[in-house]
Amino acid sequence: MQLLITDLDNTLYDWVSFFSRAFEAMAAGLTELLGVDSQVLFDEFKAVHRRFGDSEYPFALFELPSVRQRFGHLPADELRDRLDGPLHAFNSARHRELRLYDSVADTLERLVSDGVVVIGYTEALAVNAAFRLQKLGVLKYFQRLYALEAAVPLSASPAAVLRDSDFVQIVPRRERKPNPQLLVDICAREGFRLDEAWYVGDSLSRDIAMANSAGVRSVWAEYGTRYDQGLWETLVKISHWSDDDVERDIQLRRQAKMVRPMYVIQSYSELLSLVAGPLGV
Numbered sequence: 001m002q003l004l005i006t007d008l009d010n011t012l013y014d015w016v017s018f019f020s021r022a023f024e025a026m027a028a029g030l031t032e033l034l035g036v037d038s039q040v041l042f043d044e045f046k047a048v049h050r051r052f053g054d055s056e057y058p059f060a061l062f063e064l065p066s067v068r069q070r071f072g073h074l075p076a077d078e079l080r081d082r083l084d085g086p087l088h089a090f091n092s093a094r095h096r097e098l099r100l101y102d103s104v105a106d107t108l109e110r111l112v113s114d115g116v117v118v119i120g121y122t123e124a125l126a127v128n129a130a131f132r133l134q135k136l137g138v139l140k141y142f143q144r145l146y147a148l149e150a151a152v153p154l155s156a157s158p159a160a161v162l163r164d165s166d167f168v169q170i171v172p173r174r175e176r177k178p179n180p181q182l183l184v185d186i187c188a189r190e191g192f193r194l195d196e197a198w199y200v201g202d203s204l205s206r207d208i209a210m211a212n213s214a215g216v217r218s219v220w221a222e223y224g225t226r227y228d229q230g231l232w233e234t235l236v237k238i239s240h241w242s243d244d245d246v247e248r249d250i251q252l253r254r255q256a257k258m259v260r261p262m263y264v265i266q267s268y269s270e271l272l273s274l275v276a277g278p279l280g281v
Contacts, residue, residue: 001116001275003192005183005216007201008122008129010224012104012268013136015124018097019056020231023238025093026061029086036066042237049240053173054148056128057240061086100136101223103269108141110272119190120145121199123177126168146171146186177203178210187216200271204259212259219271220261 009015027045031038041064048060061067061083062076071079080087112118118141122129126147133139149170169189175182187197198217201207202224211218263274 001111001196001198001271003117003119003187003190003197004111004271005119005121005186005197005199007199007203007207007221008120008132009124010202010227011200011207011221012138013098013100013132014224014227016227016235017231018094018099020234021097022090022093024234026086026090029089030061030064030067030083033083033085034066034070041066045238046240049238050242053240054125055235055238055240056125058125058127098132098135100138101268103267105136105138107269107271108138111275112141114275116275117143117190117192119143119186120147121171121182121186122146123148123171125149126170130168142167144169144190146182148176149173177206178213180210180214183210183214183216198271198274200265200268204261208261209259212261217263218261219263219265219274221268222264223266 006012027038027041030036030041034041044064044066045060048063049055049057051063052060062079067079067083071082074082108118120129120133120142122145124132124147126145126149129145129147130139133142133145144167146169149172171182183197183199184194187194194215198219199207199211199214200219200221201211202221204220208218208220265271265274
């Protein structure tokens, strides 16, 4: 293995669980503050997320009709103060719930020390992805991060690594997974042949199908598919997906039944044994 391209969400950490729980904590705080039914807030979040094209749009809270109706006349800094409770609830839950899967940090450190180039590739917004890698203490192991462009410009970035840096490469939304050309382009840009690259991710329909089609060795992080389905349903309630996106996902999941990864791992550390095998050199 000379190049490892790794997915982030539910491959390095359990995004479904941490984000759902953080969001639920924020929604509970908003329900109490505004006196609005939680379902109304979920519907409003969904509408805002659709408008901005992402379920993790950083400023969605300030765009909610219920918030604007209650506090719309306030200056931005004062509005943030009024919403400090729900914001604090989200941040506290994120701090508590966001953590690497076992062995991820040690595995990345070992791979890099052995000369493997590690590249991150995610469909999360660049600002959110970089923040998580930084917070989890593994940003230093990545040579570059390929992440999704925002549907609208973000006026501020909490991740200093995004500023004046070649570290982050923005992926246009029209070139989303499972487009195999993305991996072909990443390998070319980073100076590696396809047969020198490995790709690890949790989604058969997006990650593994893409890697197989690109001719890159595919590793399915099956452990990333294990989470509370109730938490997944929370995400669906606030998803930015359009009806076309939902239909696309249904078709991809049907096709996933035919996808066969080259390798299946139950822990990120199992990558090390693959590196040590005859195909790992």
